[in-house]
Amino acid sequence: MFISQKLQKENIAEYLLYMWQVEDLIRANGLDIDKLQESYLNRFKLEGKEADAQREWYENLIEMMRSEGVQEKGHLQINKSVITMLNDLHNELLKSPKHPYYSAAYYKVLPYIVELRNRSNTRDECEIENCFDAMYGLMMLRLQGKPVSEDTKKAMEDISRFLAMLAEYYKKDKKGEVEL
Numbered sequence: 001m002f003i004s005q006k007l008q009k010e011n012i013a014e015y016l017l018y019m020w021q022v023e024d025l026i027r028a029n030g031l032d033i034d035k036l037q038e039s040y041l042n043r044f045k046l047e048g049k050e051a052d053a054q055r056e057w058y059e060n061l062i063e064m065m066r067s068e069g070v071q072e073k074g075h076l077q078i079n080k081s082v083i084t085m086l087n088d089l090h091n092e093l094l095k096s097p098k099h100p101y102y103s104a105a106y107y108k109v110l111p112y113i114v115e116l117r118n119r120s121n122t123r124d125e126c127e128i129e130n131c132f133d134a135m136y137g138l139m140m141l142r143l144q145g146k147p148v149s150e151d152t153k154k155a156m157e158d159i160s161r162f163l164a165m166l167a168e169y170y171k172k173d174k175k176g177e178v179e180l
Contacts, residue, residue, distance in 0.1 A: 002057060012082060013132075013167035019079050020136050022061065023070070031062050031071055087126045089170055089178075096180040102169065105162045112155045128166070131159050 004022070007015035029036040036058055046054055064076050075083075093102045109131070116122070116130045125133070138156050141148055148156075172178045 002054070004057075010171075011164075011167050012086065012170045013135075013163045016079060016082050016086075016132060017136055017139065019082075020075065020132075021139075022058075023065065023075060023079070026058070026062055026065060027072065031065060033059050033062060036062075083126065083129050083132065086166060086170060087128045089173055090128050090166055092180050093166075093169060093178075098179055099169075102165060105158075105165050109155075109158050109162045112159060128163075131163055134159055135163065 004015060004018060007018055025040060026036060029039055033055065037055065041051075041054060041058065044051075044054065061076070064078070065071055068074075068077055070076060090106075093099045094106060110127075112134075113127045113130050116134050117125075117127075120130075120133070122130055122133065134156065138148065138152070169178055
């Protein structure tokens with residue numbers, strides 16, 4: 001089973017961040033499957049049908065990126081759909097009086113979201129996407145070994161907990177276990 005399939009079932013937030021990373025990995029390799037194979041996929045030491053399936057999955061993503069015009073920036077529709085589903089659930093949870101802990105977590109991170117939206121001029125994105133943008137940005141800073149301020153760490157811990165809560169509600173909702 002691919003990492004993406006496992007994450008999609010177990011933690012939709014981690015899945016989305018992983019998929020954004022895959023998009024950037026494909027871009028870093030110029031949307032060239034052979035280059036991607038050499039620089040990245042060969043590390044997995046897969047053989048036969050597993051290797052073929054992995055390569056095909058990446059080839060399909062490359063084709064989707066080309067056809068959707070996200071070769072240089074932006075996200076695939078499959079990833080945008082995840083954001084939309086999460087945002088819809090988020091709005092339903094906020095409307096429901098049955099989930100006060102979720103509402104409390106949201107209002108705790110709302111000042112951070114407002115600050116993110118003002119700093120990055122991303123008011124056209126939903127707040128959930130702003131949170132994911134922030135998490136992805138932090139992930140990239142850490143991968144590059146760049147310093148992160150204590151205030152940013154605190155904000156990101158709260159946003160991370162909030163997104164984890166939303167991901168757990170998503171998982172329960174898929175099983176029909178969330179009452180709104």
